[in-house]
Amino acid sequence: MDRTEPNIVIRYCPRCGSPHFLPQKDHSFKCGSCEFHFFTNSAAAVAALIINEKKELLLTVRGIEPDKGMLDLPGGFVERNESAEEALIREVREELGLEIEDYRYFVSYPNEYVFSGFKVYTTDLAFICTVRDFQGMKAQDDISSFVFIKKEDVDYSKISGKSIRRMVQDFFNS
Structure with missing residues (x-):
């Protein structure tokens, strides 16, 4: 049980x-x-798919539980009275100090997120994003670091959450 x-x-x-x-x-x-x-409806969450000039995907390293130390996409929960797009911009700024210039919806998946011993069902929405530049990017908020990864170097077993794994797979296969 x-x-x-x-x-x-x-x-x-x-x-x-x-x-x-x-x-x-x-x-x-x-x-x-x-x-x-x-x-107990699904909570909305957002994830940013950001690539650099080398076509490498930006992944963060989770600095908190659940799945502390695992790879993730920048993003987080949509707050009350906030659109998914507003949450996307806020989360990327909070976690990395980056400013999103443009974004487009990519895909969504259901997920389960256990926090404080309670399972929260989520709908995770992925957006493909471009940022102004990577100057001054630093790990902040609930991430401990970040890495840029090429398609051939991704170890999907190190990515947190089945929805995030599927988003990264879909992105590299599109």
Whole structure:
């Protein structure tokens, strides 16, 4: 049994505190006391596919759990009242200090992200991006470093998350 699943972790109604907060067949929870209905919908996240002049892909190294030390794409969760595009620009600036000049939607995949012992289901959206330049780029926020990788040098077993692996594979195969 996966102890990070919402129906295992969520035990009490967030409105009234009742223990009668029961999982439903539609991936929601409903309180038997106050009738509060809560859905565990997918959270949106963004990822940037950025290449340099040598056609190498920029990958970051995760500086925090989950998967600390594994390769990832720059990006992160879309915040409340933020568009995916705004999140993309913000995340790349926060993590690397880079300014995105142009971007285009590429592909999306579902993913599962376990944080604090709780499984969050995500929809990860990838964008192909160009940046103004790589001057002053540095690892910040929740990444420890970065690397540029050629298609033939990618070790997919070192990439965090199945959605990110698929995005990198799709990018190099497009």
